[in-house]
Amino acid sequence: MPGAVRGFPALLLCRDLRVVPTHPAPFLEPKMRLIIAEKPSVAQAIAGVIGGAKRSDGYIDCPQAKTRVTWCFGHLLEQAKPEDYVAGGKVLASHLPVIPTDWKLSPRDGGASKQASQGDPRSAKRSRRGRQRR
Numbered sequence: 001m002p003g004a005v006r007g008f009p010a011l012l013l014c015r016d017l018r019v020v021p022t023h024p025a026p027f028l029e030p031k032m033r034l035i036i037a038e039k040p041s042v043a044q045a046i047a048g049v050i051g052g053a054k055r056s057d058g059y060i061d062c063p064q065a066k067t068r069v070t071w072c073f074g075h076l077l078e079q080a081k082p083e084d085y086v087a088g089g090k091v092l093a094s095h096l097p098v099i100p101t102d103w104k105l106s107p108r109d110g111g112a113s114k115q116a117s118q119g120d121p122r123s124a125k126r127s128r129r130g131r132q133r134r
Helices: 040-050 113-118
Strands: 011-013 019-021 033-037 054-056 059-062 067-071 077-079 105-107
Touching: 033 040, 040 059, 040 067
Parallel strands: 033 067
Antiparallel strands: 011 019, 054 059, 059 067, 077 105
């Protein structure tokens, strides 16, 4: 097909049914880069190296580098439980020791929820004197 690029047609049909010319390789250059750091201080150090950083609520924007740096609190993943490696989901004495060939990770409950509630004033607890505490 004339005008096709690597299997993509020269024109694509969008959701609103307008015909829009495609970029030869729209997937090669990212629009923005996201870096996820372990904690806010590490995110600040990374953004300092990138340069041009402006802190916002929950992330640091580095517009010259088309990059945003955000952070998490605590451990987001944990080792899977032994039951996850055994067929049937129950570890018996005959299964021991459980030594997996491929280690699995599972999401940890509540690991990412701290940042989401950090900036929300409704999530702050009140002490007996009426002041907010975090």
